[in-house]
Amino acid sequence: MRIGLIGAGAVADYHIAAALELPNASISAVCDIDAVVAQRAAAAAGGASSFTDYRDMIDSGTVDAVIVNTPHSFHLPMVTDAARAGLHVLVEKPMATTLDDCDAMIAACDTAGVALTVGHIQHFMPDKVAAKEHIDSGELGDVVMVRDFRSTDYRPGTRSGWFFSPTVAGGGALINIGGHCIDRSLWFGGGRAERVLASTVNRFSSEVETDGTIALRLANGIGASINVISDPPLKADSLFIVCERGVVVADPRSGTLVQVDGRSRVLHERHPDDIQHAFTAQLADFLDVINGGRPTVPLSHARHVVEVVLESYRSAAEGVARTVGAAPVVSAGAR
CATH class of the missing domain: 3.40.50.720 (NAD(P)-binding Rossmann-like Domain)
Structure with a gap:
């Protein structure tokens, strides 16, 4: 190819x-x-x-x-x-x-x-794959809550100028970094968002938001909280998945841990090639779809991530919670 x-x-x-x-x-x-x-x-x-x-x-x-x-x-x-x-x-x-x-x-x-x-790419990151496989094994019971926190840096001059253009980028930290968080929160939460309450902050004289928080209510009743903070003293990229009988934490900087009844164990140890491994797996998935396979990330999910981002912006602008629209019909022909 x-x-x-x-x-x-x-x-x-x-x-x-x-x-x-x-x-x-x-x-x-x-x-x-x-x-x-x-x-x-x-x-x-x-x-x-x-x-x-x-x-x-x-x-x-x-x-x-x-x-x-x-x-x-x-x-x-x-x-x-x-x-x-x-x-x-x-x-x-x-x-x-x-x-x-x-x-x-x-x-x-x-x-x-x-x-x-x-x-x-989150669906191919080894720390997230290890977390998902363990949760799917059933040992921890059902997922009941998701908490996602990521640091970033949206000070002007720290990244290409187009990231700070509302027209070109479509927004700031929420559509870019927050898009990863929404994606993986919906994925691990196992459902579509039906309610969103968000707030954003524009610091550093930026035209786009530099920080934001999103509270999601999924259709299956699970709550997810997302926080994106720019330029904090401590960097973070931590996804907490709370289950009935334990908690899993996935972080590309430190690996994947699970704790059950006061005892923790490692599900995945961080490796310097983890990010490259994810991109290679993603490309292999693309080639499989070309050959008629089913995508790891459905188009309906990718579209819904955009939908949630847009409703988050509306919620932040209006200062009220927003209801997320009904599920779209996505052609099977486009996979």
Whole structure:
């Protein structure tokens, strides 16, 4: 499978390394608006072609699929253009910045008969996989509560400028970092959100929110709390899953622990290759979907993450809890 990488910043190196590791995939082309960045990534991929316009790459005949690794609001045209060219698509999270964009992407890939998956990397992180497998074993009983806390840094100058554009990014810390938290809280909570109460703070003279908190009520009755804090003195990325008979904590910085009746044990020890392992597993999942398999992350889930983010922003603006909409109908043809 010849894969074109659109956007060579941020996590591009992980995507490239994943393709180099898998025997049935290669990065055959790289596109970035910065020619030097595109050429560097193309060289790292083993001599791939480089482009500065994704449309030229799509039309080049050098790719069978694309990974869209660009600012959030750019996803729609890139995904739909690729689909119309008959190319399979893996798009980074968040899927889009509006539900209409999500639906248009799904429809375009469905009509073209190509695979579409969304890069929610949390589902492939070894610390989260270990936690999910243990919970699914039944030893701890049902999940009854989820608590998620992540630190980040949204001081201007700490990341690319587009992250601070409400139009390009669709928001700030909640849609970006909080998108991971919403994703994994819904995943471990085992249900769709039906109620959301959120608050946000804009610090550092930022146009987008730098900090935020979200309280979710899932349709199955489980409560989930999410906190994203910018530039704290202590860094954190901790997911607590409270079950009937024990608590699991998953953290990529320290691994995965479970505690039952005062005794704890390790489910997964942190390894320096954990993040790369996740990206490789994600790409393998994409290739499986291309071959007719079911995605690890359903499109309905990826769309719902965007829906929850948008309702969180509305809740924060209005100062009241919001009801999350009904489940969408997602075409089976688009997987």
